[in-house]
Amino acid sequence: MTTASTGVDRTLLRDSLSRWPSGVAVVTTVDESRAPRGFTATAFSSLSMDPPMVLVCLDRGADCRPAFETAGVMAVHLLREDQAHLAQRFATKDIDKYEGLPVSAGLGGVPLLGGVVARIECVLDRRIDAGDHVILVGLVHRCESFTGAPLVYFARSFHGLQPPTHHREADPS
Template sequence: MRSLREAFGQYATGVAVVTAALPGGGRAGVTVNSFTSVSLDPPLVLWCLSRRAPSAPAFLAAGRFAVNVLAADQEHLSRRFATPSPDKFAGVETGRGPGGVPLLAGALARFTCRTATTYDGGDHLIFVGEVEHFERSDGEPLVFHSGGYRAFATPERTATWAGV
């Protein structure tokens, strides 16, 4: 099992925090690297959550969620939302999206979604959401590869190409 996990880890991914507003005013948040676009028409995204995650019942009940794509300088948020805590949002700057969904300040992109469906994914739940609102900004992404955070390398432009 460990060697399979290490093999999966060879695929570099971005890092996101998925958040939800709960009935009664609570909030849930979890770090994921299993986020992808599914469709442009209708606009759909997908992410996965361990069935054993303490927040799994909250995300199942919430009905909507936000995917906050983290910037390179937000490793601290990735670690915070990956670690069990009574209040992962304490001291974190947030805004509110549709339905009160928490939005993390400084994220490279944010997608507010209505949960369209969930699927059985073995030891994980697969969430598919319909994008209701999105926004993006420029910057470098937080990247995860082989069990650690990595810097995103941008090739230096040393030549200007002209027509041949």
């Protein structure tokens, strides 16, 4: 696919975007032979509450892209502040990302990681081509949340983000 250049300097754009903190997720699935696949994502978002949907962006150059093109399910794992090693592992190409990693089976056999702050299991609803990425839209079928502080990515490095010490209700006005 060809795209028209806007003349924006890529280095400047990357630097600008690095100033926006993002949560860090590992997204998993199984390929047609039932082998586990996955990638690290910082482009993840809630999309809809009715029906419950989320989206995640997958780089077209990712080695797991073919698996996600045909997969029926995916799980999004929101990483805990001490799980930067998992983010790095799932961002690395040409390695067995699951070697020695304990996983359990979720919806449709999707690999589930432990120790995360939240886990969302989805049926893949659609894939949308967008520039150098594919947007994966998932219809949420199961979700769980756990304790712990989330891992965030800011200024090209991983950081912890302390959760609030108390819960405040939103002001309705």
